[in-house]
Amino acid sequence: MALLSKKDTNLILDPLADNNPITIQVLGICSALAITAELQASVVMAISVLFVLGVGNVVISLLRNIIPTKIRIIVQLIVVATLVIIVDQVLKAFAYELSKTLSVFVGLIITNCIIMGRFEAFALGNGPWKAFLDGIGNSLGYGVILIIVGFFRELLGSGTLFGIQVMGDPVTKTGLYSTGYENNGFMIIPPAALIVVGIIIWVQRSKNRALIEEN
């Protein structure tokens, strides 16, 4: 017997492409614009959201039958806040420099629409295993876009990947810079992320025409 049934596999694979939280549901755009100037920050953000959403979905799913409907948003907030504080403290303890780059955006995972959205839409109505897979799938879908955007923005904007100069040194003019190439300052500023995300959406929809809305 396979480890995952077909339905379970879809829970993970759907959000990666045809039901991607960023490019299809257009959720979590705020952080995708703010922290993707560097690839490292994108990866850490993706992992943080993976943890928060994976664990959070399970917790909410386990509690789903005892949470009074009227105060469910408050309960959800408490769960996210707890998990986000754990992530924040771990980052501060083990990767202080990085946590300074990410600054408020780790704390703002609380307000990431993807998380509350999955709690509401999925975890409240499904068992813990399914909720866990859904959480993993959605945060992976989020993370993939973050990493793609981060890759292009850091490569074109700073000429580095994970802080390593892959195109040569812009100051001493080695590598590609000796030909007169220069870093593109536009890629550093957040509007560039909006355009990169837009291009990803464009490419995705021209590959899969079923995604194009009729109007």
Next chain:
Amino acid sequence: MSTKRLTFKKRLHILKHRYRGKKMAPAFNAFHTFLFSPDETTHSGSHIRAADDLKRTMNTVIMALVPVLVFSFFNTGYQHYSAINGFPENFSVIDHFLTFDNFWLGFVQVMPLVVVSYGVGLLIEFIFAVIKGHEVEEGYLVTGMLVPLIVPVDTPLWMLAVAVVFGVIIGKEVFGGTGMNILNPALTIRAFLFFAYPTWMSGDKVWVHGAVERAGTADAISGETILGYLAQNNASEYSYSVSDMFFGFIPGSVGETSAFLILLGGLFLVFSKIASWRIMLSAVIGALVMGLIFNGVVEAGWIVEGSTFYSLMNFEFWQHLLVGGLAFGIVYMATDPVTGSQTNKGKWIYGFLIGFISVMIRVFNPAYPEGVFLAILLMNVFAPTIDHYVVRGNIKRRMNRLKQATVYPKTTDGKAKELKVETI
């Protein structure tokens, strides 16, 4: 061989028919249309016969730009040699400006920009026409000529190419091509260059040919624009006379310097009814009003000499029109019929705010000594909103007129019945 005697036009025509219905058809059609007038007529629907099509409109604007382009050749050379040898005393236009050396240097420097702009831009248009299977539109003809005129002369060609790719795809094609774009493509290209490569787009080195490569050597030269100089040094004196500014013997982007030729081009566009005189006039008024306000602040003594914005505020209000890209932007960019306001009242508001905001950005943001492209792009975004409210206002006014003219039947209690106005 009988085909030997065929003219180029005829051969292209045969080629076009052979490819009809094939994937590459739009590319051949475009090439044919570009060189000759098309032999097809509209097949369906009602249509009128008019002398001015899109191509003729575009060509008229190009004609208005040619004097500016030719002037830019001379000025590029003049600025370069003057920066090296010193500005001539007793300047005479014939002896010092209209020389072959000046022309040739400018020609060699500016023509590559024109070629790259057209080459890359039209290539993208062709590719998109083939992918989407529609005919190539002439929209890039004007953009391709505007772009080299609004960049500094030493802009590296690859940067220009990257910016043109970005501007044409993101600024125009994603919205559906010519006629559908929200932002002026030429200004999108300029804005991209400014934010992507600021060291090549501002400062005191880029405006005169050769200043960048000579920087740091014994032969170093520099040439700041008047606005850049005022913003940087907070000085009230600069070495150019008003007639220099008016005729354009000053450093600046390739084609923006000569207010005189731009004025002639503008008049030509107004009299050929290609560009809107309302937008031009109101933009000039807007710039003058903002300039007057700043001059008034200085007069009133609300700002002390030597403080940050003093020198730019003290700059004579009407001279704002002569320096930088304001004149060029008002005549050739703000009047773009696609991205500007469509209604007459809207044009007044749109133009006024372009002039007003341009001068405001110039004075208040030392990081952007030139604010024209930002002001026009901003107003491009607002143009549909302005039009919307103008149209709504018209509807409301006419409804009121209708209501007053209508005699209502009296109701039983003697009061007139209200007519309900359906909102549209």
